[in-house]
Amino acid sequence: MKTKMALIYDFDKTLSPRDMQEFHLFERLGYNCAEDFWSDCDKLAKAHNIDGILAYMYQMALSAKDITRNELIKEGQYIELFKGVKSWFSRINAYAKDKDIKLEHYIISSGLKDMILGTSIAKEFKRIYACSYYYDAKGHILWPARVINYTVKTQYLFRINKGVFLETNDIDLNRSTRDEDKYIPLNRMIYFGDGLTDVPSMKVVSDNGGTTIAVFKDDEGAKLLAKDLYENKRAMFMARADYSKNSRIEKIVQGIIDNVASDCHLDKYR
16 A cells, blocks of 8 residues: 655645635625725724634625625636646656655645635645535525634644544544554645744644645745744745746655655565
8 A cells, every 4th residue: 555645735825826815806896905805804803803714704705795606616717826836736746656655635724615626726635625605505605614714724634634534523533543543644744834824734743743844925025934934943844836847845845755755665674
């Protein structure tokens, strides 16, 4: 049986240069700029002590009364991706396969699952864990169904770790599981993130022997944030958000795969 590794990604500003709603959806909701929407969310959260993610989901639901689930999925086609992302999965999968390792890719995001499902790369992920809505029979938003904020993200690391993928299965998630029965050990995970919202997940992965990578776009503020994550030992590596062939990210991940393959080879003799 091949050794499995999990590559786990945040989405906004990790695989895509902006928040997913900013490419087209906000304009459709009647906002002149993204800043106006996020400002409304911030005011709502502070005025009523609402979780920030719930505040944005409420504000979206309020503004998108006539937008159905199918239309949200279609909004995914407008989302831009960082350089090299579209070919990244086939390249890195092939590299790992040559080392007798099977890669599985996952999303853990505070963005909207239905919009991610509409992107060209949705098929590359074994699971997409992201915020979602409960819809009526006509597909209109009724209520938040799944809210993933910064600390809740860590729950999904353990779902991947144990292979308990169904979000409503909390019994098996919290049941004690022997290390040898874990689906993918935490030390065979690579977590890609871009900011402070990824810190809890980065800490869980790195504290348990996995690898964390802080990615940044061509922006001085983003680079300084990634540097902060690296210098404070939240991220083990930092790299520009370029997933193309021979990029820094590719070389880092290839090196991690090489190390895992080497460890697995040596395990045969232990």
